[in-house]
Amino acid sequence: MSITILKPGMMSSLQDLGRWGFQQFGVPIGGAMDKVSATLANIICGNDENEAVIEMTLHGASFMFNESACCAIVGGGCKAFVGDDELPFNRLLWIPAFSTIRTTASAQGCRSYLAVSGGFKVKKILGSASTYTPSGIGGMDGRNLATGDMLSFKREQDFQATSTLKMLPSGIGISHWHTANLVSEMSTVLIVHAIMGPEFDLFNSSSQENIFNSEFSISSQSNRMGYRLEGKKFALEQKTEMVSTAVTTGIVQVTHEGDPIILMADAQTIGGYPRIARICAADIPLLAQTRPGIKIKFKEIKQEESEDRCKELSRSLKKLKSGIGMPS
Amino acid sequence: MIIPRIYNIHDQAITIEFSQEISEGTNLLVIAMQHAIESNPIKGFVEAVPAYGSLTVYFNEHVSAATVRTWLSDLSVQVSNTSLATEGKQISIPVCYDPSLGVDLPWVAEHLNLSMEAIIALHTSIEYRVYMIGFIPGFPYMGTLPTALEVPRKQTPSMKIPAGSVAIAGKQTGIYPAEVPGGWQVIGRTPLRMFDPSTTPCSFLNAGDIVQFKPITLEAFNQYQ
Structure with missing residues (x-):
């Protein structure tokens, strides 16, 4: 079984939950930008949570299903169709052989994840299927997906999975149940919970005040490595050259020009810029669903609250898992 | 002895920083600390990332940040008290x-x-x-x-x-x-x-x-x- 990429869109790549254990050699964790949506897509399909999924950016991509198969799409940024039938997100879908899934832009979100039941057959590099293009490793030969790429499935479809689906006249099946949608909860100004960063005290007083009290807009110069923020400029009280130390997803570092950058999934392992704040790990998926131009504001929280928010997220994911397949 | 600074860089990553300088002595301590951690890891330990004067430890939901902080602090005292032979090739x-x-x-x-x-x-x-x-x-x-x-x-x-x-x-x-x-x-x-x-x-x-x-x-x- 397989699917063929007809159009890769602006950027589509294979990702899993990241490449762990090699940061001491400079290899970033990477993986899905929105790991909650990627996890959900796999859970819906009955896969292992760490199975490789296709991460699509903004308006999405189009695929041909070469055989009938079950899949799920979770996230945002696009709407998906087969013919005239719109495919709902967050549900298990049965796609008949030779159907083409095409997508159009939607108003909300930035990244959508396609998982197939059984999972894609992807060679793991350093323990992960995640594509990391700067080093050309993982996914499809270390690069983003391109027209004509064919992705085989790891195992054959379990046909029984379709028995609980509502069948449309076109032959498409849709599960009665669905999981919660992260993206629908987004507001006009996204509130992101953040904690003071390791070098917060080194910034001048206006910077310390502005980081939690001003609005930023996500710059178009944002990618899987980081989101550049437009808004107030930031500066240290005294100019100091930092000695490089570890950085990771969620760190808000300030460049010499004074612009904050939030490090995202492909963040390098070591960095030398002062870190004014860091994002609560539970808010990273939401941030991954924001697109350039979106306004965000940091709400200061303490470490304990940040840990509580992370625990809450993992609890709700566990609850979702146990509820999959139940009627809504 | 150096009193290290211990801080989170992520909800599941904690840095122990010995110095803000580039010195061989501090880096020896960082590497010794990495080896001590890897040879006897705590439950929930994922990986350790050495830098010039600091070591960052990544962990998962099987251990709390508070436990990792205490563990790193205790370990740094032990490591500081042992001789730091270069083990590199x-x-x-x-x-x-x-x-x-x-x-x-x-x-x-x-x-x-x-x-x-x-x-x-x-x-x-x-x-x-x-x-x-x-x-x-x-x-x-x-x-x-x-x-x-x-x-x-x-x-x-x-x-x-x-x-x-x-x-x-x-x-x-x-x-x-x-x-x-x-x-x-x-x-x-x-x-x-x-x-x-x-x-x-x-x-x-x-x-x-x-x-x-x-x-x-x-x-x-x-x-x-």
């Missing part, structure tokens, strides 16, 4: 300093008011410590460069620095493992592969290794290919 790295590969060598020579031969002699005269691997997979940050070789980074970074390029900046020297944009001054190139995901470990060099550069001719360099 001694590695000789062949480098061709021909200006066709070390494209910034003429600029560096002019800037430092030295001959190209003098620069090569200086660069190969001492052993360097690999303080950490970072920037991109397999990139070693090495030091400390002889004072006479200190040059600033490029005003405008080069768009493409070829893989294997041996470069200098400030007190540091490094090797670009892949073709990337970069701001260091390129003075030579090694035919060795610095990063290969199909080998174990994937990085040719490791934090704590001791490196000495060995000059080779353009002919010898080409024979490596």
Whole structure:
């Protein structure tokens, strides 16, 4: 079984939950930008949570299903169709052989994840299927997906999975149940919970005040490595050259020009810029669903609250898992 | 003894910082700490990432941040009290300093008011410590460069620095493992592969290794290919 990429869109790549254990050699964790949506897509399909999924950016991509198969799409940024039938997100879908899934832009979100039941057959590099293009490793030969790429499935479809689906006249099946949608909860100004960063005290007083009290807009110069923020400029009280130390997803570092950058999934392992704040790990998926131009504001929280928010997220994911397949 | 600073950089990553300086003594402590952690990890430990003067520990939901903090603090006391022998490998790295590969060598020579031969002699005269691997997979940050070789980074970074390029900046020297944009001054190139995901470990060099550069001719360099 397989699917063929007809159009890769602006950027589509294979990702899993990241490449762990090699940061001491400079290899970033990477993986899905929105790991909650990627996890959900796999859970819906009955896969292992760490199975490789296709991460699509903004308006999405189009695929041909070469055989009938079950899949799920979770996230945002696009709407998906087969013919005239719109495919709902967050549900298990049965796609008949030779159907083409095409997508159009939607108003909300930035990244959508396609998982197939059984999972894609992807060679793991350093323990992960995640594509990391700067080093050309993982996914499809270390690069983003391109027209004509064919992705085989790891195992054959379990046909029984379709028995609980509502069948449309076109032959498409849709599960009665669905999981919660992260993206629908987004507001006009996204509130992101953040904690003071390791070098917060080194910034001048206006910077310390502005980081939690001003609005930023996500710059178009944002990618899987980081989101550049437009808004107030930031500066240290005294100019100091930092000695490089570890950085990771969620760190808000300030460049010499004074612009904050939030490090995202492909963040390098070591960095030398002062870190004014860091994002609560539970808010990273939401941030991954924001697109350039979106306004965000940091709400200061303490470490304990940040840990509580992370625990809450993992609890709700566990609850979702146990509820999959139940009627809504 | 150094009182380290311990702080979160992520809800599941904690840094123990011994110093904000580039010193061999501190880096020895960092590496000793890494080895102590890896040889007897706490439940929930994922990985440890050494930097110049700090070590960052990643963990999962099987352990709390508070437990990791206490563990790191206790361990740092134990490690500080033991002798810190260098455990890194001694590695000789062949480098061709021909200006066709070390494209910034003429600029560096002019800037430092030295001959190209003098620069090569200086660069190969001492052993360097690999303080950490970072920037991109397999990139070693090495030091400390002889004072006479200190040059600033490029005003405008080069768009493409070829893989294997041996470069200098400030007190540091490094090797670009892949073709990337970069701001260091390129003075030579090694035919060795610095990063290969199909080998174990994937990085040719490791934090704590001791490196000495060995000059080779353009002919010898080409024979490596």
